[in-house]
Amino acid sequence: xxxxxxxxxxxxxxxxxxxxxxxxxxxxxxxxxxxxxxxxxxxxxxxxxxxxxxxxxxxxxxxxxxxxxxxxxxxxxxxxxxx
Amino acid sequence: xxxxxxxxxxxxxxxxxxxxxxxxxxxxxxxxxxxxxxxxxxxxxxxxxxxxxxxxxxxxxxxxxxxxxxxxxxxxxxxxxxx
Amino acid sequence: xxxxxxxxxxxxxxxxxxxxxxxxxxxxxxxxxxxxxxxxxxxxxxxxxxxxxxxxxxxxxxxxxxxxxxxxxxxxxxxxxxxxxxxxxxxxxxxxxxxxxxxxxxxxxxxxxxxxxxxxxxxxxxxxxxxxxxxxxxxxxxxxxxx
Amino acid sequence: xxxxxxxxxxxxxxxxxxxxxxxxxxxxxxxxxxxxxxxxxxxxxxxxxxxxxxxxxxxxxxxxxxxxxxxxxxxxxxxxxxxxxxxxxxxxxxxxxxxxxxxxxxxxxxxxxxxxxxxxxxxxxxxxxxxxxxxxxxxxxxxxxxx
Numbered sequence: 001x002x003x004x005x006x007x008x009x010x011x012x013x014x015x016x017x018x019x020x021x022x023x024x025x026x027x028x029x030x031x032x033x034x035x036x037x038x039x040x041x042x043x044x045x046x047x048x049x050x051x052x053x054x055x056x057x058x059x060x061x062x063x064x065x066x067x068x069x070x071x072x073x074x075x076x077x078x079x080x081x082x083x
Numbered sequence: 084x085x086x087x088x089x090x091x092x093x094x095x096x097x098x099x100x101x102x103x104x105x106x107x108x109x110x111x112x113x114x115x116x117x118x119x120x121x122x123x124x125x126x127x128x129x130x131x132x133x134x135x136x137x138x139x140x141x142x143x144x145x146x147x148x149x150x151x152x153x154x155x156x157x158x159x160x161x162x163x164x165x166x
Numbered sequence: 167x168x169x170x171x172x173x174x175x176x177x178x179x180x181x182x183x184x185x186x187x188x189x190x191x192x193x194x195x196x197x198x199x200x201x202x203x204x205x206x207x208x209x210x211x212x213x214x215x216x217x218x219x220x221x222x223x224x225x226x227x228x229x230x231x232x233x234x235x236x237x238x239x240x241x242x243x244x245x246x247x248x249x250x251x252x253x254x255x256x257x258x259x260x261x262x263x264x265x266x267x268x269x270x271x272x273x274x275x276x277x278x279x280x281x282x283x284x285x286x287x288x289x290x291x292x293x294x295x296x297x298x299x300x301x302x303x304x305x306x307x308x309x310x311x312x313x
Numbered sequence: 314x315x316x317x318x319x320x321x322x323x324x325x326x327x328x329x330x331x332x333x334x335x336x337x338x339x340x341x342x343x344x345x346x347x348x349x350x351x352x353x354x355x356x357x358x359x360x361x362x363x364x365x366x367x368x369x370x371x372x373x374x375x376x377x378x379x380x381x382x383x384x385x386x387x388x389x390x391x392x393x394x395x396x397x398x399x400x401x402x403x404x405x406x407x408x409x410x411x412x413x414x415x416x417x418x419x420x421x422x423x424x425x426x427x428x429x430x431x432x433x434x435x436x437x438x439x440x441x442x443x444x445x446x447x448x449x450x451x452x453x454x455x456x457x458x459x460x
Binding site: 006008009010012056059060061075077078079080081082083 | 348363365367368371372393404405425428429430431432433434435436437446447448449453454
């Protein structure tokens with residue numbers, strides 16, 4: 001399957017792009033993270049500590065155990081600092 | 084001694100004047116209230132239940148046991164409803 | 167640092183908020199509260215607010231000083247009207263500013279709770295059926311125990 | 314009943330407060346919060362706020378809806394800026410209105426607490442020495458436990 005993957009804040013800066021389309025066989029977000037980590041050091045650096053990251057699936061906050069099936073947009077980012 | 088006595092809200096309405104100068108021998112606020120009550124029915128009506136009243140001495144909230152000595156202005160009123 | 171105004175005239179809450187905010191150096195958080203005359207039961211023609219000139223200003227200044235002692239405020243503003251107010255009219259406003267949001271919120275709530283029960287104002291409701299003094303609410307006195 | 318705006322442009326907090334207040338029929342209490350860029354350590358040139366277009370509006374609308382379910386509000390307003398902001402600039406504002414003051418205050422604090430940690434914004438500080446992302450504060454996450 002194909003998903004759009006978005007990165008924000010320092011995750012975006014480490015990976016170097018705000019958005020890319022990814023071909024994945026992963027069943028869960030955690031599986032997708034493993035695939036990305038294996039790609040290149042910049043991904044390994046961005047995903048070094050997933051406890052420091054948050055994930056949204058189709059623009060809803062979710063978690064790393066969540067299934068990817070049917071998801072079109074995955075976003076990775078650090079904890080939010082609004083307000 | 085002589086004190087200015089002020090009345091507010093329904094206390095003022097029952098007594099019929101907003102302010103008067105009173106000659107008193109009372110040592111405390113409670114003593115002054117007794118003297119006023121004895122004057123006329125409109126005072127007795129206003130001071131019927133002092134637990135429903137508040138008192139300020141020289142524009143500071145006080146209580147009915149407080150001494151009157153040195154006080155120039157005594158004000159009686161119901162609980163405040165500001166805000 | 168603290169500004170207190172007791173007045174019969176209407177005020178412009180938005181303009182007051184902007185003016186207040188512009189003078190709060192170092193503030194990261196500005197909170198405002200505006201109180202509005204409500205026609206709760208229907209038929210309210212006006213609210214008449216009596217106060218104790220002289221004591222009112224002193225009592226509010228004392229409440230503002232107490233708030234400034236409890237929270238690190240860059241400033242605080244209280245405006246309270248008296249006289250005849252129609253439904254929908256703004257009765258009063260409070261504004262507080264601080265480096266952090268919790269202090270600004272708490273100080274504004276503290277000011278409101280104390281103004282309700284410790285500033286010498288009395289409200290009278292004028293309706294088609296007659297006039298009546300608004301009774302103090304026990305919950306308002308209880309609210310002071312929080313602080 | 315709930316209005317959400319996510320924008321790069323500055324806003325006029327006072328004008329927004331007045332406009333909001335005028336549409337709150339039955340409200341006796343209007344609370345506003347304005348957040349301002351602070352130069353905490355000295356040397357801040359600007360704050361850059363990144364957000365997640367599309368999700369931001371939805372996330373804030375969800376938080377506003379949650380607040381309206383918890384408190385009897387006549388209305389709520391959230392404005393949040395993104396992009397480059399200089400020290401002293403207003404980042405965001407929240408306004409809530411209700412018949413009673415406690416509901417208006419609590420709903421405004423709830424909105425602020427959730428916007429801090431659940432709306433997809435990220436702040437970057439640009440100083441003379443360089444740039445750094447503002448880290449989320451544990452106290453902000455803890456603040457959500459209150460609700």
